[in-house]
Amino acid sequence: MTSRPPINVGIVGLTTNDKSSWAARAHLPYLLKSPHYRVQGVCNRTVESAQLAIETFHLPSSARAYSSIAELGADEEIDLVVVCTRVDTHYGIIKPLLERMEQEGEKKKDMFVEWPLGANLAQGRELARLAREVNGPIKTVIGLQARMNPAFSKIKEILSSGRIGNVLSVDVRATAPNVVVEMPANRAYFADRSSGGNLLTIRAMHVLDPAFFVHGEPVGPLRALLGNQVPYMLVKEEDGSTKRIEKDTPDHIAISGHMASASGPLFNFYMRGGKPFKDEPGLVWSVYGDEGEMQISCESSAIQMSFPLTVKIYDNKTDDVETVDVAGLDRGLCADLTPEARDVGRLYEAYALGKDYGDWELAVRRHELVEQIYREGGL
Numbered sequence: 001m002t003s004r005p006p007i008n009v010g011i012v013g014l015t016t017n018d019k020s021s022w023a024a025r026a027h028l029p030y031l032l033k034s035p036h037y038r039v040q041g042v043c044n045r046t047v048e049s050a051q052l053a054i055e056t057f058h059l060p061s062s063a064r065a066y067s068s069i070a071e072l073g074a075d076e077e078i079d080l081v082v083v084c085t086r087v088d089t090h091y092g093i094i095k096p097l098l099e100r101m102e103q104e105g106e107k108k109k110d111m112f113v114e115w116p117l118g119a120n121l122a123q124g125r126e127l128a129r130l131a132r133e134v135n136g137p138i139k140t141v142i143g144l145q146a147r148m149n150p151a152f153s154k155i156k157e158i159l160s161s162g163r164i165g166n167v168l169s170v171d172v173r174a175t176a177p178n179v180v181v182e183m184p185a186n187r188a189y190f191a192d193r194s195s196g197g198n199l200l201t202i203r204a205m206h207v208l209d210p211a212f213f214v215h216g217e218p219v220g221p222l223r224a225l226l227g228n229q230v231p232y233m234l235v236k237e238e239d240g241s242t243k244r245i246e247k248d249t250p251d252h253i254a255i256s257g258h259m260a261s262a263s264g265p266l267f268n269f270y271m272r273g274g275k276p277f278k279d280e281p282g283l284v285w286s287v288y289g290d291e292g293e294m295q296i297s298c299e300s301s302a303i304q305m306s307f308p309l310t311v312k313i314y315d316n317k318t319d320d321v322e323t324v325d326v327a328g329l330d331r332g333l334c335a336d337l338t339p340e341a342r343d344v345g346r347l348y349e350a351y352a353l354g355k356d357y358g359d360w361e362l363a364v365r366r367h368e369l370v371e372q373i374y375r376e377g378g379l
Contacts, residue, residue, distance in 0.1 A: 006036060007079045008038055008077050009038065009079070010041035010066075011042050011084060012043045012082065014044070022114070024057065026340045027344055028057055029341035030333070030334065030345030030348050031348065032057075033333060034333060034349070037348065037352070038062075039063055040078050042054055043067070044066075047067045049067075073109070076107050079109060081111050081112070082113075083113045084114055087118075087195065087197045087201075088196055088197070090113060090119070090127075091119060091123045094127050095126070097109070099130065101134045101138065108134060108137075110141070112141040112348075113143065115143045115202070115363065116196050116197070116202070116366075116367065117142055118196065119197075121367040123196075124364050128361060128363065131360055141359060142362055143347070144363070144366065145304050145344050145346065146207075146209060148343045148346035148347055149210070149306060150326075151309050154329055155311060155324075158294070159215075163289075163292070164289030164290075164292035165289040165290040167265045167287055167288070168289060168290060169267070169268070170259060171267075172208075172270070172286075173285075174203075174204075174207055174269075174270070174301035175271070175282050175283075176199055176273050176274070179199045179273035181230050182236055182242070183236065184236050188235045190249060192248065193248045193249050199251060205366055206303065206304040207271065210303065211285070212259070215259045215260060215265060216260030217260070218257045218258065219257070219258050219261050219262050220258050222373070222376060223255070223376060224372070224377040225252075226252065226253055226374070226377030227253075228251060229252055231248070232244055232246055232247050252273075253270065254268075254269070255373060281299055281310075282298060282302075283296075284296075293313070293314045295312045296310070306342040309326055309327075311324040
């Protein structure tokens with residue numbers, strides 16, 4: 001059997017201004033090691049910046065540098081465009097690419113975009129519609145990667161087996177220590193709801209998506225309460241000075257409803273900005289059944305970055321507590337990557353091998369949920 005040629009990738013937003021940027025930390029590790037992919041292009045604001053990224057990250061000699069989305073879109077060799085820029089730039093980057101693909105004779109390119117897809121529901125819906133209307137059609141991937149962690153498939157399997165009986169309720173409590181009053185200048189956009197990036201849209205959705213993957217989508221009335229308890233942000237500038245700006249985004253989030261069906265398990269979710277209590281985990285996810293309870297905990301609520309999970313099961317009848325080995329589920333190339341890159345790598349692997357992954361239709365459902373929470377939450 002002959003092997004398939006690698007998928008040629010064009011990355012938007014791989015810069016050397018910050019070597020710890022998400023594109024470098026989470027996307028490149030898998031792309032550079034996988035036999036399924038080859039990085040063929042980099043698009044930044046200038047050709048010089050793109051070329052510097054190619055050299056700095058030791059990309060293949062065939063990789064080309066671009067300074068405009070139109071140039072990247074015209075490259076006939078690129079199969080997959082990956083957008084790793086800030087959320088408020090997504091719409092302006094993606095829409096022209098999709099519109100270009102509608103022209104006769106243009107090569108169709110699949111799209112991988114970091115979550116959120118757009119800055120709001122309207123943008124997300126429009127981009128998903130344009131992708132559906134491209135003659136081809138094209139495949140889309142959304143960066144909701146936590147659900148790709150094999151631990152969540154294992155957890156889902158255990159619960160489906162009836163290990164704790166019928167699931168009656170699910171309770172998730174989380175903190176976000178990097179969403180605080182004082183923030184670096186490059187995170188100041190978290191204060192502005194119109195940017196599309198904040199505690200609800202990014203931090204909370206990266207926890208809620210795997211929860212819904214395990215337990216089922218929310219059904220029926222959803223109750224939400226949002227708090228902007230500290231309505232300002234202190235922005236730390238690069239010169240060391242601090243600037244106070246107004247904030248219209250939540251720093252406290254409370255949501256409740258039913259999962260899977262109108263009579264399904266009760267679901268309660270609470271997240272706040274700030275550090276967890278000393279020596280306490282940043283995430284505690286409890287699943288209560290009529291025969292026992294499962295507890296999932298993690299040092300950080302940023303579970304999309306593959307922080308280690310601790311999974312325990314309490315059996316009501318025997319009074320025993322069992323620890324489930326989920327760390328041992330990691331195998332293959334992704335297991336050898338840095339934590340931030342593992343689940344992103346699994347997304348790439350699923351796309352390359354035709355397995356299940358989240359697409360832009362999932363992204364629209366998450367945007368709809370965000371809009372519902374805003375509406376019900378009173379903010």
